[in-house]
Amino acid sequence: MLSxxxxxxxxxxxxxxxxxxxxxxxxxxxxxxxxxxxxxxQGADEIxxxxxxxxxxxxxxxxxxxxxxxxxxxxxxxxxxGINSVEDMRAVLLAGAEKVSVNSGAVKNxxxxxxxxxxxxxxxxxxxxxxxxxxxxxxxxSGFEIVINGGRKFxxxxxxxxxKTCEALGAGEICLNSIDADGTKDGYDLELTKLIxxxxxxxxxxxxxxxxxxxxVDAVTEGRASAALIASxxxxxxxxxxxxxxxxxxxxxxTRSTW
Amino acid sequence: MLAILDYKAGNQTSVQRxxxxxxxxxxxxxxxxxxxxxxxxIFPGVGAAGQAMDELTxxxxxxxLKDLVAQKKPLLGICVGCQILLDYSEENDTKALSVxxxxxxxxxxxxxxxxxxxxxxxxxxxxxxELKQDCILFKDIDPNAYFYFVHSYYPAPEExxxxxxTTYGRPFCSLHGRxxxxxxxxxxxxxxxxxxxxxxxxxxxxxxxxxx
Numbered sequence: 218m219l220s221x222x223x224x225x226x227x228x229x230x231x232x233x234x235x236x237x238x239x240x241x242x243x244x245x246x247x248x249x250x251x252x253x254x255x256x257x258x259q260g261a262d263e264i265x266x267x268x269x270x271x272x273x274x275x276x277x278x279x280x281x282x283x284x285x286x287x288x289x290x291x292x293x294x295x296x297x298x299g300i301n302s303v304e305d306m307r308a309v310l311l312a313g314a315e316k317v318s319v320n321s322g323a324v325k326n327x328x329x330x331x332x333x334x335x336x337x338x339x340x341x342x343x344x345x346x347x348x349x350x351x352x353x354x355x356x357x358x359s360g361f362e363i364v365i366n367g368g369r370k371f372x373x374x375x376x377x378x379x380x381k382t383c384e385a386l387g388a389g390e391i392c393l394n395s396i397d398a399d400g401t402k403d404g405y406d407l408e409l410t411k412l413i414x415x416x417x418x419x420x421x422x423x424x425x426x427x428x429x430x431x432x433x434v435d436a437v438t439e440g441r442a443s444a445a446l447i448a449s450x451x452x453x454x455x456x457x458x459x460x461x462x463x464x465x466x467x468x469x470x471x472t473r474s475t476w
Numbered sequence: 477m478l479a480i481l482d483y484k485a486g487n488q489t490s491v492q493r494x495x496x497x498x499x500x501x502x503x504x505x506x507x508x509x510x511x512x513x514x515x516x517x518i519f520p521g522v523g524a525a526g527q528a529m530d531e532l533t534x535x536x537x538x539x540x541l542k543d544l545v546a547q548k549k550p551l552l553g554i555c556v557g558c559q560i561l562l563d564y565s566e567e568n569d570t571k572a573l574s575v576x577x578x579x580x581x582x583x584x585x586x587x588x589x590x591x592x593x594x595x596x597x598x599x600x601x602x603x604x605x606e607l608k609q610d611c612i613l614f615k616d617i618d619p620n621a622y623f624y625f626v627h628s629y630y631p632a633p634e635e636x637x638x639x640x641x642t643t644y645g646r647p648f649c650s651l652h653g654r655x656x657x658x659x660x661x662x663x664x665x666x667x668x669x670x671x672x673x674x675x676x677x678x679x680x681x682x683x684x685x686x687x688x
């Protein structure tokens with residue numbers, strides 16, 4: 218039976234981890250490669266990297282990080298941030314990433330999804346969606362709107378429509394991030410997660426709001442997600458990955474229990 | 477030395493990184509001589525079956541692969557490389573290599589999983605293998621180990637070639653072939669320690685076969 222995935226997310230700027238991660242023992246502070254390796258050894262099912270570098274110089278450093286990660290961890294990992302063209306996709310895939318996550322680049326140019334799927338296969342094209350709750354309206358009937366720039370810019374696109382559109386264009390997976398829940402540690406937006414998960418056939422990764430392992434259980438049961446993205450809950454050492462997985466298993470969730 | 481077959485539809489570099497980690501000598505190649513002299517061949521693959529077959533046939537690699545299999549050269553097909561060893565794939569209505577009898581079919585989204593909901597396509601994530609026959613590739617691997625899958629089509633070979641099955645809505649064949657010719661639907665190069673062990677077992681088999 219297919220297990221539910223637990224996916225730590227690492228934000229990288231100029232080749233260094235942002236958001237202080239509470240490291241243990243021999244892991245160098247702020248090294249994304251060492252951190253990825255630590256999570257790999259602790260049973261992460263996948264790892265997501267977001268490059269939040271602005272400069273092109275930083276981009277080169279990031280690609281070097283991707284290459285070093287690919288030589289150290291033997292589970293799938295995806296890369297997002299700054300993906301605006303098929304060439305951007307090619308660069309990170311060649312550097313060793315399994316999947317590439319496209320977010321605002323797809324909002325600006327949806328064809329990038331079909332182009333990427335044609336060039337590399339749908340299995341490696343992840344649609345990253347940043348979503349905010351808004352009043353239901355004719356324009357946004359679901360009450361969930363697509364936003365970019367960390368939630369500062371509203372795009373006038375209904376999140377439900379967008380998910381279906383991008384699935385039809387060839388996205389093989391959706392990483393669904395609630396801007397409202399992000400950083401609250403109050404749990405994922407289950408209404409949003411369920412709405413999108415039940416409206417597409419590709420896997421959905423719930424993102425934003427995990428503060429307790431029960432939130433992850435809720436995301437993959439009530440929310441119907443295939444995976445739970447986590448950040449601070451594990452970065453700050455509140456829980457280890459094995460603890461999170463054990464908790465989920467104790468609640469009847471199928472997780473990968475040996476690695 | 478293991479040869480990783482080089483054709484555009486493959487994920488050769490991921491396989492190479494895994495072999496490098498294991499210290500297994502390897503080369504990415506499409507050279508007939510290098511392939512013929514290798515102790516074993518890994519036939520990787522991602523993407524679509526039609527495109528993969530086009531790349532193979534345009535370079536004449538399809539006939540070469542069949543010849544090498546006929547000469548009992550050990551071969552491990554991965555993902556799309558596993559699927560197109562069969563006769564046919566529903567993906568892109570593709571006539572495949574016919575090294576192993578059978579075909580490759582699209583998952584039916586009306587199949588229901590253990591939670592009582594329709595399965596998602598692609599089958600993406602970690603799942604387990606139930607061995608139907610003994611397989612040397614699984615030597616010293618925990619029978620409960622998980623492997624990483626990502627695919628929308630699944631192999632359906634003739635029954636006697638089914639070595640292992642995985643359940644996704646229904647049981648499907650995730651490992652097929654015979655001794656020395658194995659095809660895995662999952663990605664051992666992305667399946668952590670058990671996947672690396674499987675690759676290492678394949679290399680050990682290849683070495684013994686070439687010494688014999």
